[in-house]
Structure formats: structure tokens, C-alpha cells
Amino acid sequence: MPIVRDPLEPKISLWHFLAFYLRFLREKAGLSLTQCGQIIGVARSTVSNIEAGRQRPQEDQLKKLDAKYGTGRLLQLMLWFARMAHDPDWGRQLIKYEEEAVSIKWYHGQVVPLALQTDDYIRAYVEASTHKDLDAVTARRIARRDAYLERGNSVRTWVVIDEAVLARLVGDCRTMREQLEHLVKVSHLPHVSVRVIPFTSGAHMGVDGSLKIVSLEDRDIAYSGAQNGGRLIESPGEVREMSIMFDSIGVKATSEDASRDLIEQYLERYRDDRAVA
Structure with missing residues (x-):
């Protein structure tokens, strides 16, 4: 049976919102964790950890995903705001x-x-x-x-x-x-x-x-x-x-x-x- 992950609560912090949105975009594009990992040059497990909020994405990774999803600089800007904001976690x-x-x-x-x-x-x-x-x-x-x-x-x-x-x-x-x-x-x-x-x-x-x-x-x-x-x-x-x-x-x-x-x-x-x- 496939592993079903509990959804993140995007209201907790901008980091959670970014992780939540990255998963949303990947699934909307019909990409697997492995395929997404190939785009940003990381393993499937790394993508899973990023989308679960256990690991934080880097700017170069989000630049590649912005290009893939056609989101301009949106993901890179979200990363900037997440880094600047107070994180309760x-x-x-x-x-x-x-x-x-x-x-x-x-x-x-x-x-x-x-x-x-x-x-x-x-x-x-x-x-x-x-x-x-x-x-x-x-x-x-x-x-x-x-x-x-x-x-x-x-x-x-x-x-x-x-x-x-x-x-x-x-x-x-x-x-x-x-x-x-x-x-x-x-x-x-x-x-x-x-x-x-x-x-x-x-x-x-x-x-x-x-x-x-x-x-x-x-x-x-x-x-x-x-x-x-x-x-x-x-x-x-x-x-x-x-x-x-x-x-x-x-x-x-x-x-x-x-x-x-x-x-x-x-x-x-x-x-x-x-x-x-």
C-alpha cells in the first residue's frame, strides 16, 4: 500500500506554507517524487523531506522549480520571505x-x-x-x-x-x-x-x-x-x-x-x- 502522509498545516509558518505549496505544485504537474528530484538534482527522499517540512529547500532548487512550473520567481520569493519571517518552530x-x-x-x-x-x-x-x-x-x-x-x-x-x-x-x-x-x-x-x-x-x-x-x-x-x-x-x-x-x-x-x-x-x-x- 502507498504511504499516505499527513498534510502539513500551512498556517503554522511560511516554511510550512512553502512545503505545502511545493507538494501542491508537484502533484498538479503530475510529477512523482523521483521525477521532481531529478529536476532539482536530489534524491526522492530529499523531495519527500522538503514537502513534509523536515528539510528546507535551497534557492537554486526553487529556481529550477519556478522554471518547471512556470511560476516566475514566486517560489524563490516565498523562500526569501520564509527566511526573513519569525518561525515559531x-x-x-x-x-x-x-x-x-x-x-x-x-x-x-x-x-x-x-x-x-x-x-x-x-x-x-x-x-x-x-x-x-x-x-x-x-x-x-x-x-x-x-x-x-x-x-x-x-x-x-x-x-x-x-x-x-x-x-x-x-x-x-x-x-x-x-x-x-x-x-x-x-x-x-x-x-x-x-x-x-x-x-x-x-x-x-x-x-x-x-x-x-x-x-x-x-x-x-x-x-x-x-x-x-x-x-x-x-x-x-x-x-x-x-x-x-x-x-x-x-x-x-x-x-x-x-x-x-x-x-x-x-x-x-x-x-x-x-x-x-
Whole structure:
């Protein structure tokens, strides 16, 4: 029996609407998944994933489909608007991109990035949030971190944090000791770079919020953090701007060795419980 897929709800987001419309156009043209894949140069399964909203189409693919269906630049414009709009499903898509990444660049001025957090550090921030099911949220974050760490050196990691991350007491002294010990440990890994922007560096562009650049095999995407969620950025031009911003922020950071020394200075403070009120 043929596999019957549940229809997408096109009202959820522009991405869902685009996937819904691509399936509509293909079926209207009487094309099979395989035939459509041959037009845009991908496998049948890729077309299925695009139409199910599990994978996002690329501009060159939609250019070919615009030509096939006689839709002018409609599909390419729909892709542009989908990339620019707020996506309520951005969190799930970001996790998927992280799983496929060949490298990730993080900047954060307030917390250690999730991939390098310890269990207790994760829990301390969950407990400070508005989440009701603390155990479930903590478990999800730990699982997401573990999935990233399990990839080992298959994903290159660049982390830039502000000195404020080291100075802020999260949980208690023991939590901070373990977190900074872990940060020093992972900073020695050949595929991980950790650098710190010291207070003495003064003002920098990072005050506007956290950001992340995720490099896939064929393109980059970006994530800009904000209160009550963030924004997933897929437009190539805006992603380039975010990459330039990351580099501009990174210029303010010290070297890897000097950053490790600064982390160890704070670590010594947390080893002496009396030094922290």
C-alpha cells in the first residue's frame, strides 16, 4: 500500500506554507517524487523531506522549480520571505542544524554556551527560569548537550564569552568550580577554542545579545538570541553580517592561552569559598 502522509498545516509558518505549496505544485504537474528530484538534482527522499517540512529547500532548487512550473520567481520569493519571517518552530530546526553542523561558533556574554555546560550549571539556570517542569527541561538540555559532545572532533567549536560569565555566581561555589574546571578541560581539546573578552576590553558589539553561527556542509545559518526566544537566520546576506559581527566581537577577546589563564584565576576564587559572598 502507498504511504499516505499527513498534510502539513500551512498556517503554522511560511516554511510550512512553502512545503505545502511545493507538494501542491508537484502533484498538479503530475510529477512523482523521483521525477521532481531529478529536476532539482536530489534524491526522492530529499523531495519527500522538503514537502513534509523536515528539510528546507535551497534557492537554486526553487529556481529550477519556478522554471518547471512556470511560476516566475514566486517560489524563490516565498523562500526569501520564509527566511526573513519569525518561525515559531525555530527551536526544533536549530537543533536539527546543530546535529548536522561541521562547525559552530558561539558568542555569549551572560552564560557558558550549552554545549560546554555541566549538569549542575544547567539545572541552576533552569531553576532560575519560568519553566514549570524543571526536571523535564533539565533532562532535555542535558540530552541536547550530550548529543553535541558525542560528535567529538567531527564538529569544530569556537566559543567566545565575556568575563562576566566567569564572574557571575551560578548555583554555588561548587557548581562554579566544576563548571570552570570543565571549561578549562575542554579548552585543551584540539577541536575546541575558548576565548574570553576581559572587562578591560571595554565596549563591544556583543552587548546586543548572544549569537551563533552554524556551518553546514553547503551553507551557514545563524541564530540571534533574545528575551523570550531568539531568531533563526537563513538569509545568506544576513548570515554574512552575523559572521562579521562574531569576528568583530572576537577581536576583543584574548588568546586561547590568556583566556585559559583568566578562567583559572576565577577558578581559584571559587576554590576559596570565603572569597565569594
